[in-house]
Amino acid sequence: MHEHELFNPAGLRMLEDRNGAVAFGYVAPRVFYARFVGPLSAALGDRYVQELSDVLASVSTLAYFTDASALRGYDGDARSRIEALVRAQRDKFASIVMLTQPSGAWPASRAFADAWGEIKLLTEPLDFERALCNVAPFPDRSAKDWAHVWQVHSPR
Numbered sequence: 064m065h066e067h068e069l070f071n072p073a074g075l076r077m078l079e080d081r082n083g084a085v086a087f088g089y090v091a092p093r094v095f096y097a098r099f100v101g102p103l104s105a106a107l108g109d110r111y112v113q114e115l116s117d118v119l120a121s122v123s124t125l126a127y128f129t130d131a132s133a134l135r136g137y138d139g140d141a142r143s144r145i146e147a148l149v150r151a152q153r154d155k156f157a158s159i160v161m162l163t164q165p166s167g168a169w170p171a172s173r174a175f176a177d178a179w180g181e182i183k184l185l186t187e188p189l190d191f192e193r194a195l196c197n198v199a200p201f202p203d204r205s206a207k208d209w210a211h212v213w214q215v216h217s218p219r
Contacts (some may be wrong), residue, residue: 123153128195129162
């Protein structure tokens with residue numbers, strides 16, 4: 064039994080291990096979304112980096128939305144590999160929007176965003192959902208309803 068509950072009506076791809084999970088995929092043409100839940104282990108991070116690398120190899124550009132608000136820690140090497148991929152492929156990212164902990168961004172997230180001034184770092188889920196709605200409109204659904212579509216839940 065996994066410690067996290069996976070709620071995925073949007074049909075996103077899932078990677079998971081015993082403690083953490085990543086849901087990811089396209090939510091509109093050239094709009095890629097990822098949500099991290101629980102701790103990000105080295106193995107889970109490696110698998111996600113490979114998946115994201117494959118996606119980037121097949122596109123000229125994409126808008127990237129990453130929700131790390133339910134991330135509960137990470138392996139340093141996994142984080143470094145994700146950052147290295149983004150740096151190496153930065154020209155493929157038309158924009159990067161990152162949702163972090165509501166209590167404030169993790170120091171690593173802030174450092175990463177500061178290093179790449181074009182990254183929009185948000186701490187309010189509604190602001191993130193509005194930004195996502197601006198590029199990935201969902202017919203007949205207001206921004207306040209998006210949390211039910213894109214969330215991968217984790218118990219507190």
